[in-house]
Amino acid sequence: MSVNFDFLLSHVVHHLFGFNIMAVDGAVETVEMKEITPSGDATTPEGPPAKVAKIDKGGYKTIEVNKNNAKLFEYYRKQPVIPPGEFDAFIDTLRIGLPSSFRVQLSLPEAAQVDRHLREAFFSKIPEIQDDQVSVPISIPFVPYGYQGNMPRSVMRSHPLLKNLHEFLVNETEIGVISRQEAVSMVPPLLLDVKPDQFILDMCAAPGSKTMQLIELMHRGCPKPTGLLVANDIDYERCYLLVHQTLKRYPTANCVVVNQDASQMPSMVDKALNPILFDRVLCDVICTGDGTFRKNLELWKDWTPQKGMALHRIQVQIAKRGLEMLKPGGRMVYSTCSLNPIEDEAIVAQLLRHFDGKVRLVDVSAELPELKRSPGISTWKVIDKAMTEYANFEGIEDPQKKGIVASMFPPTAEEAARFGLDRTFRILPHAQNSGGFFIAVLEKVEAFATDKEARRQPYNPHNKKQRRRRMVREDPFTFLSPEDYADVRADIEEHYGVSSDFPYDNLLVRSADTDKKKCIYFVNDVLRDFMKYNNVLRFRVVNAGVPVLRRVDKVSTSKYRLMQDGLPTMSPFVVKRIINVNTADAIKVLEGTKDNHYVGLDELADPAPFKALSCGSVLMRVEEGGFRKDICLWLGAQTVTAFITREEKIHCLTMMGHDPVKLKRTVVTSRQAKGTGIFKQDITAGAKEVPTATSEDAVVPKVSEDTASI
Numbered sequence: 001m002s003v004n005f006d007f008l009l010s011h012v013v014h015h016l017f018g019f020n021i022m023a024v025d026g027a028v029e030t031v032e033m034k035e036i037t038p039s040g041d042a043t044t045p046e047g048p049p050a051k052v053a054k055i056d057k058g059g060y061k062t063i064e065v066n067k068n069n070a071k072l073f074e075y076y077r078k079q080p081v082i083p084p085g086e087f088d089a090f091i092d093t094l095r096i097g098l099p100s101s102f103r104v105q106l107s108l109p110e111a112a113q114v115d116r117h118l119r120e121a122f123f124s125k126i127p128e129i130q131d132d133q134v135s136v137p138i139s140i141p142f143v144p145y146g147y148q149g150n151m152p153r154s155v156m157r158s159h160p161l162l163k164n165l166h167e168f169l170v171n172e173t174e175i176g177v178i179s180r181q182e183a184v185s186m187v188p189p190l191l192l193d194v195k196p197d198q199f200i201l202d203m204c205a206a207p208g209s210k211t212m213q214l215i216e217l218m219h220r221g222c223p224k225p226t227g228l229l230v231a232n233d234i235d236y237e238r239c240y241l242l243v244h245q246t247l248k249r250y251p252t253a254n255c256v257v258v259n260q261d262a263s264q265m266p267s268m269v270d271k272a273l274n275p276i277l278f279d280r281v282l283c284d285v286i287c288t289g290d291g292t293f294r295k296n297l298e299l300w301k302d303w304t305p306q307k308g309m310a311l312h313r314i315q316v317q318i319a320k321r322g323l324e325m326l327k328p329g330g331r332m333v334y335s336t337c338s339l340n341p342i343e344d345e346a347i348v349a350q351l352l353r354h355f356d357g358k359v360r361l362v363d364v365s366a367e368l369p370e371l372k373r374s375p376g377i378s379t380w381k382v383i384d385k386a387m388t389e390y391a392n393f394e395g396i397e398d399p400q401k402k403g404i405v406a407s408m409f410p411p412t413a414e415e416a417a418r419f420g421l422d423r424t425f426r427i428l429p430h431a432q433n434s435g436g437f438f439i440a441v442l443e444k445v446e447a448f449a450t451d452k453e454a455r456r457q458p459y460n461p462h463n464k465k466q467r468r469r470r471m472v473r474e475d476p477f478t479f480l481s482p483e484d485y486a487d488v489r490a491d492i493e494e495h496y497g498v499s500s501d502f503p504y505d506n507l508l509v510r511s512a513d514t515d516k517k518k519c520i521y522f523v524n525d526v527l528r529d530f531m532k533y534n535n536v537l538r539f540r541v542v543n544a545g546v547p548v549l550r551r552v553d554k555v556s557t558s559k560y561r562l563m564q565d566g567l568p569t570m571s572p573f574v575v576k577r578i579i580n581v582n583t584a585d586a587i588k589v590l591e592g593t594k595d596n597h598y599v600g601l602d603e604l605a606d607p608a609p610f611k612a613l614s615c616g617s618v619l620m621r622v623e624e625g626g627f628r629k630d631i632c633l634w635l636g637a638q639t640v641t642a643f644i645t646r647e648e649k650i651h652c653l654t655m656m657g658h659d660p661v662k663l664k665r666t667v668v669t670s671r672q673a674k675g676t677g678i679f680k681q682d683i684t685a686g687a688k689e690v691p692t693a694t695s696e697d698a699v700v701p702k703v704s705e706d707t708a709s710i
């Protein structure tokens with residue numbers, strides 16, 4: 001298994017900083033996109049010939065993009081998707097850059113505080129900057145704590161306030177407090193009506209922006225959801241991306257990442273080995289992405305009608321399987337970032353046709369009322385790559401028939417009246433200065449005959465994809481038996497006072513050898529059952545659970561230290577080694593006085609509670625101005641250090657009203673370095689195991705007498 005390092009790195013960096021990375025002759029180079037808007041207008045779309053020029057510019061390469069595509073313009077002029085009077089506005093909008101958008105994580109206890117900080121520390125001061133290119137980010141009306149802004153990067157770099165805002169956003173994104181995501185891409189999860197106790201399947205999940213939203217929605221008002229989220233993607237490399245961009249930022253005990261072909265998804269079974277049917281399914285399928293012309297500039301030269309046709313069949317198959325795996329009464333959202341009816345209404349029509357009355361379209365026109373949308377259509381044109389139009393399937397002769405299927409054609413008048421495709425909708429880029437999207441909300445109104453049949457995935461040694469997937473050896477997820485965890489239990493009960501009702505049966509390790517217990521993970525009850533009854537032979541599990549304990553081999557009171565990612569799980573059970581720290585000391589510990597890592601106990605205003613404890617893991621409880629957080633510390637003989645990432649320290653200090661200036665850096669953050677380092681290791685190590693590093697592992701402690709014992 002070789003992991004494409006450049007691909008992963010480019011994703012991480014593009015996502016965080018907005019510029020691209022490109023591999024040239026095996027080297028990784030930064031590339032800055034320069035856009036050329038052609039003089040030709042939408043009615044006479046013939047602009048200059050497409051060209052890609054590369055010009056060195058202070059370490060950057062500049063790519064010129066010709067924003068013309070005659071076939072695209074002709075195709076969408078023929079489809080009743082864009083009202084004729086709006087066509088020029090549509091094309092003009094496609095040709096300008098997409099505003100960047102982000103949202104504060106809704107389920108975070110300090111979400112309102114982060115939002116207030118954004119407004120007070122940055123947005124309220126932006127109007128003081130005298131520059132036409134500078135504007136205050138505006139609220140996205142349909143997304144709580146969501147904003148979108150449009151300032152060139154050069155401007156963001158040139159004003160200290162904007163630079164600080166940019167740094168704040170990068171820092172908070174790094175730790176999952178803020179998610180950068182296209183505004184319209186936030187809509188599908190919002191229409192799923194997610195609850196904490198539901199079983200949710202995200203069929204095509206990578207790189208995970210909607211998975212992140214689903215996790216947030218499950219945690220809204222519920223720190224420990226009892227439901228299950230299965231995030232799946234067919235692409236193993238992209239599953240890694242999902243783990244790093246989502247689960248490392250929002251570690252959760254109820255999410256599992258699996259690597260399957262969604263169109264052939266084997267049934268997942270419960271304790272009684274009956275197929276699990278999901279309350280909610282998100283079917284955000286692979287698509288041509290022609291709603292993303294504003295940010296995916298390479299689409300301008302690549303787009304042809306053929307691409308949508310080529311994806312139609314797999315889109316139908318994935319969506320069908322999604323409905324089969326849905327509970328009667330459950331909701332499935334089908335979405336694409338394409339405006340093409342062949343990928344949109346045609347798929348929905350085929351589902352309604354195939355499941356004949358057992359599935360219906362939900363009218364969501366009253367949900368998210370501020371979202372501007374255009375109702376779905378019931379008639380459209382089937383046009384091939386030669387731009388030939390076909391009136392119906394029956395009239396097509398060979399060889400044109402190749403690549404065209406009956407389900408691409410619009411429904412008959414009788415079907416159209418039954419289907420009500422106007423309940424689906426499109427978000428057009430020019431309606432609210434966004435990307436384009438298509439969304440259909442479906443409800444399974446009646447059980448299918450197949451609901452109780454567990455579909456197995458037969459192993460076919462001649463199927464290259466399957467064979468390749470099997471060759472990647474995952475370290476097994478092994479649950480600890482009472483004998484295995486007896487020593488852990490005795491240790492943490494004694495040292496942390498962990499109460500006896502802690503669910504020890506939910507602990508697992510990533511090794512066949514339970515004696516190894518280096519890092520111990522925790523899953524909630526439903527995920528434990530899922531893992532137990534859906535073993536890796538049939539299901540490729542890539543990641544599951546949160547790390548809660550890590551073994552310390554040297555001097556420490558306990559053999560296990562607490563891990564920050566697992567604190568929401570552990571801290572309700574912990575009663576010992578908790579210190580309520582005054583604000584001044586908490587700031588000192590977070591800032592560190594020795595190379596920003598350690599503080600000497602004698603430098604603290606109140607060292608007594610620390611000195612009263614022996615070396616090892618300590619839980620610092622901070623409470624300041626409405627911000628409350630438990631933070632893992634490592635206590636040495638004479639010093640103490642916060643065992644969290646620099647980004648998390650900056651976040652805590654900011655929330656405590658303290659300027660984290662001492663900790664600020666403008667270079668690639670430690671987690672990014674760690675993340676990309678891990679990807680690189682994966683390549684050399686043959687991607688043997690899913691990286692298990694947690695946020696706190698990104699701390700780079702300097703050697704001292706205290707760290708020597710860690």
Ligand SMILES: C[S@@+](CC[C@H](N)C(=O)[O-])C[C@H]1O[C@@H](n2cnc3c(N)ncnc32)[C@H](O)[C@@H]1O
Nearest residue numbers: 204205206207208209210234235261262284286
């Ligand atoms: C539009 S992207 C999904 C974006 C994602 N939902 C998000 O919000 O970040 C489509 C994904 O579908 C995956 N995919 C393509 N074919 C698939 C299949 N047959 N089964 C499962 N996933 C598939 C691709 O690897 C890709 O990651």
